[in-house]
Amino acid sequence: MILNVIGWFLVYFGAVFLFLGALGIVRFPDVYNRLQAGTKCTTLGAFSAIIGVGILHPAWLAKTFIIALFILLTNPISSHALGRASYRSGVKLWEKSVVDKCKEFAECVEERNE
Amino acid sequence: MSWYIAIGIITVGVILTLIRALKGPTPADRMVAVDSMTTITTALLVLLGLYFKRYIYLDIALVYAVLAFVATLAVARYMEGGL
Numbered sequence: 001m002i003l004n005v006i007g008w009f010l011v012y013f014g015a016v017f018l019f020l021g022a023l024g025i026v027r028f029p030d031v032y033n034r035l036q037a038g039t040k041c042t043t044l045g046a047f048s049a050i051i052g053v054g055i056l057h058p059a060w061l062a063k064t065f066i067i068a069l070f071i072l073l074t075n076p077i078s079s080h081a082l083g084r085a086s087y088r089s090g091v092k093l094w095e096k097s098v099v100d101k102c103k104e105f106a107e108c109v110e111e112r113n114e
Numbered sequence: 115m116s117w118y119i120a121i122g123i124i125t126v127g128v129i130l131t132l133i134r135a136l137k138g139p140t141p142a143d144r145m146v147a148v149d150s151m152t153t154i155t156t157a158l159l160v161l162l163g164l165y166f167k168r169y170i171y172l173d174i175a176l177v178y179a180v181l182a183f184v185a186t187l188a189v190a191r192y193m194e195g196g197l
Contacts, residue, residue, distance in 0.1 A: 008116065011120050011161070012120060014157060015120045015123040015124050016123065018123070018124050018127045018154050018157060019123050019124070019126060019127045019130075021127070021150060021154075022126070022127035022128070022130035022131045022150065022154065023127075023130060025130065025131050025134045025146070025147055025150055026130045026131075026133055026134050031140065031142045031143055031146060034134070034143065034146050034147075035146050038131075038146055038147070038149065038150035039149070039150065039153075042150050042153040042154055043153070045154075045157065046153050046154070046156060046157040049124075049157045049160070049161065050156075050157055050160050053160050053161060053163075053164050056164060057164055060164075060169070060172060063172045063173075063176070064160060064172065066176065067156070067160065067172065067175055067176050067179060070176070070179055070180070071153060071156065071179060074179070074183040075153060077183075077187075078149055078183055078186040078187060078190070079149070081186070081187055081190035081191070082142070082145060082146055082149060082186065082190050084190070084194065085142070085190040085191070085193040085194040086140075086142035086145075086146075086193065088193075088194050088195070089141075089142065089193045089194060089195070091140055091142050
């Protein structure tokens, strides 16, 4: 009974987080903002929903744990690769963005080399 | 009844990311939307597996997650100009 309640809570928590991440992808103004909303929300949401399914049906707990661990490991890697690729392919920041650490770092390296 | 609500919320999420993937101004926008859509679809496949009581859906979700990860890395490498 208590496992049932915990499992349903995790499934609904994950579903709401997945929906909010998708909403952020539609509503945010910039590639980098969209990347942040999309990848962070979907990592937590998918992890929570899949572990919730494993708790609801305990015979499947091992495989659902493997899937959740795989998503937890690979989603930050792919989001980092996408962010770096979009910065290097010349996508501009939003005009109201205030800080660009990547540009500051490149200028700092140039000054040190001169 | 509660199955339909949970699966419906996640399906609305898939449709929202599909909208962004169709109308995103730059290729990076489309690829970010597709990357999030694959993660959401993996969770949806696991939920559908418990709904239909089919164990094979977990294998499908695992293979889908692996292939989506490789595809995202390949496209990111291509956008960067190194492929």
